[in-house]
Amino acid sequence: MAMAALRREGRRFAPLISPRPITAVRSSPIAPSHEDECPIGVRYISTQVVRNRMKSVKNIQKITKAMKMVAASKLRAVQTKAENSRGLWQPFTALLGDLPSVDVKKSVVVTISSDKGLCGGINSTSVKISKGIHKLNSGPEKETQYVILGEKAKAQLIRDSKKDIELIITELQKNPLNYTQVSVLADEILKNVEFDALRIVFNKFHSVVSFVPTVSTVLSPEIVEREAESGGKLGDLDNYEVEGGETKGEILQNLAEFQFSCVMFNAVLENACSEQGARMSAMDSSSRNAGDMLDRLTLTYNRTRQASITTELIEIISGASALEG
Amino acid sequence: MLRQASRLLARPPRLAARARPFSTDLPAADQTADATFTEAWNKVIPNIDPPKTPLSFMQPRPPTPSSIPSKLTVNFVLPYASALATKEVDMVIVPATTGQMGVLPGHVATIAELKPGVLSVHEGNEVTKYFVSSGFVFIHANSFADIIAVEAVPLDQLDANLVQKGLAEFTLKLSSATTDLEKAEAQIGIDVHSALNSALTG
Numbered sequence: 109m110a111m112a113a114l115r116r117e118g119r120r121f122a123p124l125i126s127p128r129p130i131t132a133v134r135s136s137p138i139a140p141s142h143e144d145e146c147p148i149g150v151r152y153i154s155t156q157v158v159r160n161r162m163k164s165v166k167n168i169q170k171i172t173k174a175m176k177m178v179a180a181s182k183l184r185a186v187q188t189k190a191e192n193s194r195g196l197w198q199p200f201t202a203l204l205g206d207l208p209s210v211d212v213k214k215s216v217v218v219t220i221s222s223d224k225g226l227c228g229g230i231n232s233t234s235v236k237i238s239k240g241i242h243k244l245n246s247g248p249e250k251e252t253q254y255v256i257l258g259e260k261a262k263a264q265l266i267r268d269s270k271k272d273i274e275l276i277i278t279e280l281q282k283n284p285l286n287y288t289q290v291s292v293l294a295d296e297i298l299k300n301v302e303f304d305a306l307r308i309v310f311n312k313f314h315s316v317v318s319f320v321p322t323v324s325t326v327l328s329p330e331i332v333e334r335e336a337e338s339g340g341k342l343g344d345l346d347n348y349e350v351e352g353g354e355t356k357g358e359i360l361q362n363l364a365e366f367q368f369s370c371v372m373f374n375a376v377l378e379n380a381c382s383e384q385g386a387r388m389s390a391m392d393s394s395s396r397n398a399g400d401m402l403d404r405l406t407l408t409y410n411r412t413r414q415a416s417i418t419t420e421l422i423e424i425i426s427g428a429s430a431l432e433g
Numbered sequence: 434m435l436r437q438a439s440r441l442l443a444r445p446p447r448l449a450a451r452a453r454p455f456s457t458d459l460p461a462a463d464q465t466a467d468a469t470f471t472e473a474w475n476k477v478i479p480n481i482d483p484p485k486t487p488l489s490f491m492q493p494r495p496p497t498p499s500s501i502p503s504k505l506t507v508n509f510v511l512p513y514a515s516a517l518a519t520k521e522v523d524m525v526i527v528p529a530t531t532g533q534m535g536v537l538p539g540h541v542a543t544i545a546e547l548k549p550g551v552l553s554v555h556e557g558n559e560v561t562k563y564f565v566s567s568g569f570v571f572i573h574a575n576s577f578a579d580i581i582a583v584e585a586v587p588l589d590q591l592d593a594n595l596v597q598k599g600l601a602e603f604t605l606k607l608s609s610a611t612t613d614l615e616k617a618e619a620q621i622g623i624d625v626h627s628a629l630n631s632a633l634t635g
Contacts, residue, residue, distance in 0.1 A: 195515035198491055199508060199579030203544070203571045206488040209470040240478040287512035287583065309484065321484040344542075347574070351545035352530035359546055366569060370581065373512055 155416070158409040162402060169398035175226070176391035183316070183384035189285070190313060190377040197324070197374050200367045204332065205342055208325045212304035214253075215245045216274065218297070218372075219265070220310040220379045221258035223278055228386035230311045230319055230379075231260035237321045238265070238309050242272070255297055257376070274301050285380060287373050294369040304331050308371060313381035317389055324375060326368045329360040497574040501539035507554065509563075509580045516563070516585060517554070524555040525578060527570050528628075538576040545570050547582065549628040562588045564632050566625065593633050600626035 219238040221231040238261070242252045255275045256262050262276050275297060283289065306326040311319040327335070336345040350356045467486060474483035507525055509517035525536045528550025546569055553562045568582035603622030610616040 189513070192514045193512055195508065195510040195518060196512055196581065197487060199510065199571055199581055201487045201491055202494055202573070202577075202579065206467065206486050208467050208486050209473055236481055237484045240474065240481060244473060244477050312485065312490070322486065322490075323484040324487050344574075348542045348544050348571075351534070351543055359544060362546055363544065363569060366581070370512070 155412050162405045165402050169395050172391045172395040179384045179387040186380045190381045193374045196370045215305045216253050216303040218255045218308045219261045221261035222383040223259045227383050228390040230386045233321050235264045290373045291369040294372050308375050310375040310379040311382035313378045316385045319382040324371050329364050502576045505538045505576050507578045522556045526553045540572050542574045543572045549625045551632045596629045
C-alpha cells in the first residue's frame, strides 16, 4: 500500500538501497524521458510521454468525428438542391448535343474546386483533368486558358500555369448557393473572357463514396453555327425554327449564355455535394485511424507501466535478499 | 467464436446501409459518350481515366416517330426543381417573345425565347397555369417539349396588391432614371409587373 502510494507520487522507495545498475526490462520503445525529476543515477521509466500522446490522439479522434457529422449534415442540405437541379442541363444537351472533341481555336477551362481542405482527393483530380484538357487542346493556333473557382485549384494551378489563368474566383460558398449568384458569376465570366468553347470541369456526385470527374462543354454561338452547317451531330439544328428576335444569331447568343449559367449552377452544386461527401469519408477514415493508434498506444502504455512495476519489485527483492545475506 | 461470427454477419448489411443512405439513381445510360474524345484523351494522357461527359448521364430521347403521336411530352424545369418531368399532356401555351404560342403534338421543331407571362398546361379537362419569369422553350420533332424557366409560380400564389405596388414603383423609377442601365432595369421591372397584372386580371 505504501509502495503503491509512493509509486503514485513517482518517487523511488527506500533510497537506502544502493542503486545497483539493474537493467530493467525495457519493453517500451520510449527511452526514459528527460522530463522526470528523480535523483541522479537512478533509472526510471516514464509513462508520461505515452500518456501525452494518448491524450492528443483522443482529441484528434473527437475532432474528426465532429467534422464528419458536420459534413454529413451539410451534405444532406446540398444534396436535395443538387438533385433538383439535375433536370436543368438535360434539355440543352438534348438540343445541342455534347461535343467535347470539338476543334476550336480558343477554349477556356473552368475548374471548380473547394475553398476548404481536408476533403480527400477531389480537388487534385479536378486539377489533373483540367491540365489534361489543356494538353489535349494545345497545338499550333490553339490556346487554352483557365478560369478558377475555389482556393484549392488556385493553389495548385498557380504554380505552373500562372500565365494561362484568366480569372480566379474564391469564397463561393460563403452564402448558400443559389441561381442568382451563379448567374451573376457566369455573366462576369462571359464578359471578361472570350472563348470558342467553355469546358467546365467538376466532380459529379454519384453517392457518398463515389464522385465522378466530369467535363461539360458549352460552345459559343459562332461555333454552334459552324458545326450546324458542317453537319454531323448538330446537323439538324437548322431544322429548328427560331421564333422571336431579329436574327437567329441573337437567339443563339442568349441560348448559349443561358446554357452556360444553367450548366454552371448544376456543376457548382454537384461539386459542393462531392466536397462534403469526400470530407465525410476522409474524416471517417481519420477517426478510425486515430482509434487504431489509440489502441496501440494503450498497449504500449500498459507494457511500460508493468515494466516499471517489475523493475521496482526486482530492486526491492534483490535489496532485501542482499540484506539477508 | 460464434459471437465473432454473428458480429461479422451483422457488419456487411450495416456497411451496405451506410454506403447507400444518400445514393441517387442517376440514369447511367450506355456509353454513347463521345468516342473521339476518349480516344484523343487516351493518346495524350494515358495514365488518367478520361472524364465523363453529360451524354453518359442522360436518358436518350426517342427518335422522331413516323406518325404524329397523340400526346405531347413536357419537361418543365427550374433551377430549383423539375416542375414537370416527362409528363404527357394534350397542349401547352407558352408566352414566347412573339406572343402566346400553343404547342400541340406534332408541332414543328422550334427554339423560342420566353418573355414574362403565363404558361398553361392543358391535360384533358384540367388546366394548370404558372407565371414564368423568362427562359427558353425547345420543341423537338418527336413531340417532346422542354421548357426551361428561371422562376415559375402558380398563379394563385400571386398577390395583386404587391403587383400594383411594384408596377407603380418601377414606373416611378423609369421616370427618374438617368443612365441607360437604370432605364433598362426599370423597363424590365415594368414589363414583368404589367405581365403579372394581366395574368391576374386576364
